Amino acid sequence: MTYWPRWPPTQTPAEMLAAQSCLRQYSPSWTSVLQLAYGYVALTSLLRLVQSDHSAVQRHRSTVVECLRETDASLSRRALELSLALVNSSNVQDMTKELQAFLKSCPPDLRADCASGILLAAERFAPTKRWHIDTILHVLTMAGTYVRDDAVANLTQLIGGAQELHAYSVRRLYHALARDISQQPLVQVATWCIGEYGDFLLENCEETEPLKVEEEEVLALLEKVLQSHMSLPATRGYALTALMKLSTRLQGDTNRIRQVVSIYGSCLDVELQQRAVEYNMLFQKYDHMRAAILEKMPLVEHSSPQADEKAKGSREVAPLSEDQALVPTEPQTSKLSDLLDLLDDTSGDTRQPPPLQPSPEGGVVHLLDLPSTPPPPASIPTLKVFEREGVRLNLSFTRPPGTPALLLITVTTTNSSEDDVTHFICQAAVPKSLQLQLQAPSGSTATARGGLPITQLFRILNPNKAPLRLKLRLTYNHFGQSVQEIFEVNNLPVETWQ
Incomplete structure (x- = not known):
């Protein structure tokens, strides 16, 4: 068998000529070992060149698609990788048809890669929403168990x-x-x-x-x-x-x-x-x-890396004040706390606490009142309530001086693992004698290696100063798996409720 040298990246034109020569020697109707070797070398070379000279590789698209029908596993896998790399906005519909035909008859070990590739291509280059929906439904119908x-x-x-x-x-x-x-x-x-x-x-x-x-x-x-x-x-x-x-x-x-x-x-x-x-x-x-x-269900905005970076930049340029952060964005959450009923009130007191109202001064202390202002309360220590595979949940507490019955809990979710945490949702419930409002989180993705965390604010009104208990439900995707955790937090500091 002829030995094909490994061309250096600086010789792109020469490598293209070599790949074209191999394609001329290869024919899908031939099944000899030498012909398969020609095809594999050609596809490997084109796959290396597709990023630098996409239009030149596009000229061989029909031959690459024919290689998908090969029975040789290594050749069909390399053809699949190159076919997915050749998809763009102008050929997405034709290439998707070819890839869906391949998905129907491809070996089981290639179905996951093919299905994921089709979904990613449709997400990037879909001409219309209807076509996008039809494409995903077609993939789920044929290979639903193999999708991400x-x-x-x-x-x-x-x-x-x-x-x-x-x-x-x-x-x-x-x-x-x-x-x-x-x-x-x-x-x-x-x-x-x-x-x-x-x-x-x-x-x-x-x-x-x-x-x-x-x-x-x-x-x-x-x-x-x-x-x-x-x-x-x-x-x-x-x-x-x-x-x-x-x-x-x-x-x-x-x-x-x-x-x-x-x-x-x-x-x-x-x-x-x-x-x-x-x-x-x-x-x-x-x-x-x-x-x-x-x-x-209301429409939830889809988070993307670009949107996360934009949101991070806006928070750094113009951070929200505490008064702005306290504005409720999800008033229906207080109605749902009764439905959840995850924690029963052991004391049997089911009276509705009064609604949350801002202080008449608006949280601003007049300079003339400064001498009579009481000293600020002692800080409440931060509490770690959850940690799993690098995902950590910390609770920090604030008691506004003007409203002693109000407790503000900032939930901070960090991720020190090597993989992003996506679709993160944190839900909470408290005993019925307390009133809970959940503010909208800062996002749904905690980036890997200690990147941008997810923060969310809980507002709890406890007029009777009852012992505080929380029940949390976490759902997220991590390392390709869906994770759900339900646990109670019974070791909250005494300063949070007394």
Whole structure:
């Protein structure tokens, strides 16, 4: 076999000529070892040159696509890498069709790379939102178990932001779910979409074929997902939440939904049982709040590295004052604290505390009052409440002098590991005798190696000076895995509540 030297990077024209020569010697119809070697050397050389001379490598795109059909694993893998590198805004639709055809028949060890590559290319170069949604659905239908963990969150974010495509998306997903409930990421997206926009299934949509769906069919499909042995616990959680949301979106009787939810109140899965118990309480005790609590989810802005850097720069240029940071941005959180009910009040006092009001002075001390101003209270030590694989959660406390019943807790999440923490969400609950407001976090990504942390402010009003307890629920993605932690914080300093 002819030995091909390793050309140095400075000889790019010579390397291109060598790669073109190898491509002329290679033909997909030949299967000899020498011909496969020519093809592998050519693809390797072109892959090294694609960044420096993208247009020159584009001329060989048809030959590269033909190499995807090769039975040789090393050759098809190198062709896949080069095909993904050749995708741009002008050829994304044609290349995606070729890659989807390859995904349908490629070996299992290449499916994850191919599926992830298609999703990334669609995210970067999608010509329209509808094409983007169709592409992701096609990948989830064929290789749902091979996609990345953030595929479900990205698609729900995309559908939620395309208001004009809500009816189209829910009908497409309903059809896909009715055909196959084995692809778990697809099932999770479909159940989420049916729960949010299930009312569109009963209406006519001009962009899809006429579809006649009865309410009983929709509920039966979600019950099938709940009862299927192929459904993961997270998938059952999506389905149970979808049923609850349909109780406010469909016009029929909700007794069937009540019965299903009550059954899972004794489920062996603790997470699903807790969710079912909370939903039962919502039916029984807070039915007047059900429609407001189960309304459609608001659009959450998608965070990107560019946006994080921009936000970091803006905070450095113009940091917020304390008074600005205390303005509530999510007033509905106080209503949800009763629903969560993660902590019961042992004293039995369920009186509603008075609403939070700013001090009449606006937090500014007049110069004439300075001599009579009491000394500032002693600082409360910072408390570390969570640490796992480099992810640390610290609580710092502040008691405003003018409002002794108010406690401000700043939650700071840092990441010293080698991988970013993404889609971070921190939820909290307190006993009913206290009032809790959660401010919007600074972001959802904690960058690796001690980069930009995530901060969030909790405001707790404790007029009766009851012992303070917190229950925290953390969800995030780290090292390619979805992590969820639920724990109580019972060792808060005495100064936080006395």
